[in-house]
Amino acid sequence: MSTGLRKAQARLAEMRARGEKPERIDPLERAKRNPTSLRHAINAKCWDCIGGDADPSPRWCIGNCEIPACPLWNVRPYQTYRGRPVPVHLRSGDTEKTEPNA
Numbered sequence: 403m404s405t406g407l408r409k410a411q412a413r414l415a416e417m418r419a420r421g422e423k424p425e426r427i428d429p430l431e432r433a434k435r436n437p438t439s440l441r442h443a444i445n446a447k448c449w450d451c452i453g454g455d456a457d458p459s460p461r462w463c464i465g466n467c468e469i470p471a472c473p474l475w476n477v478r479p480y481q482t483y484r485g486r487p488v489p490v491h492l493r494s495g496d497t498e499k500t501e502p503n504a
């Protein structure tokens with residue numbers, strides 16, 4: 403496990419111990435707060451490209467991005483989502499059930 407991840411987990415545990423809830427910020431805001439971070443810039447670009455959280459499961463969509471010609475494809479975030487089953491709400495035909503004709 404990386405040192406950065408361990409530090410983040412320790413900070414999170416401290417916050418929870420104090421009864422605080424961690425602030426949820428999207429990748430665009432995170433990039434604004436860290437303007438020199440390439441990682442945050444890439445994450446923000448993919449987040450923006452996929453439409454942010456306007457549609458369901460943006461992380462799955464980025465991880466399963468089907469545009470390998472994009473210069474960011476090999477370094478895009480959420481690649482651990484690649485190959486996972488399509489979320490139910492993204493499957494066509496699963497969102498609406500039609501009533502059988504009487």
Ligand code: SF4
Nearest residue numbers: 448451467469472475
């Ligand atoms: S890797 Fe995919 S999601 Fe990211 S910017 Fe390129 S096309 Fe968009």
